[in-house]
Amino acid sequence: MRTLFATTMLIAAATTMAGCSTLKGAALGGAGGAGVAAATGGDVEKGAAVGGVGGAVVGTVVDD
Incomplete structure (x- = not known):
C-alpha cells in the first residue's frame, strides 16, 4: 500500500509540473x-x- 501511494504521488507531481520544455x-x-x-x-x-x-x-507536446 505504501509503495502504491508513493508511486501515485510521484506520478502526480511529475504530471503537474511536467514539461514547459523538452529538457x-x-x-x-x-x-x-x-x-x-x-x-x-x-x-x-x-x-x-x-x-x-x-x-x-x-515536454515537447505541451510546449507546442
Whole structure:
C-alpha cells in the first residue's frame, strides 16, 4: 500500500509540473521514473531512462 501511494504521488507531481520544455520534461520524467522504480523495487536506471523519454515527449507536446 505504501509503495502504491508513493508511486501515485510521484506520478502526480511529475504530471503537474511536467514539461514547459523538452529538457524540463526529460529531467522531471527521469527523476520521477527513478523514484517510482526505487519505490517499487525495480531497476532505477531503466526507470530513469523510460521516465526521461516519456517526460521529453510530454515536454515537447505541451510546449507546442
